[in-house]
Amino acid sequence: MPTAPSSVERLRSAGLRVTSPRVAVLDVLGEALTAAEHHLPAAAVAERARARLGSLSTQAVYDCLDALVRAGLARAIEPAGLPTLYEARVGDNHHHLVCRGCGAT
Numbered sequence: 001m002p003t004a005p006s007s008v009e010r011l012r013s014a015g016l017r018v019t020s021p022r023v024a025v026l027d028v029l030g031e032a033l034t035a036a037e038h039h040l041p042a043a044a045v046a047e048r049a050r051a052r053l054g055s056l057s058t059q060a061v062y063d064c065l066d067a068l069v070r071a072g073l074a075r076a077i078e079p080a081g082l083p084t085l086y087e088a089r090v091g092d093n094h095h096h097l098v099c100r101g102c103g104a105t
Contacts, residue, residue: 014071021056024049025064029074029088039077039085 007026011018028048032040040048046061065086068074077085 010073014073016067016071020053021060022064024052033088038087038089041083041085
């Protein structure tokens with residue numbers, strides 16, 4: 001069974017420069033997908049990426065997320081009245097429903 005491409009391979013295939021912050025952020029999104037936590041706010045991505053790297057500015061996380069979304073490696077979901085959520089599931093056109101009571105996506 002073929003293995004999924006690594007974050008480094010995915011970044012290179014998308015024409016992005018491979019940096020430690022980009023790899024960490026893409027890994028965080030990928031792990032969230034496999035752990036059924038598909039949609040993460042930037043703050044959660046930052047916290048998990050910092051746990052890997054030790055130090056990472058909030059701006060660097062947003063820059064990484066923006067680059068990944070523009071390259072098609074991540075998706076940004078902007079539910080009304082809530083922070084933007086990010087996910088690694090791309091390449092399909094699935095819909096997102098947000099519960100008005102609890103905010104679950």
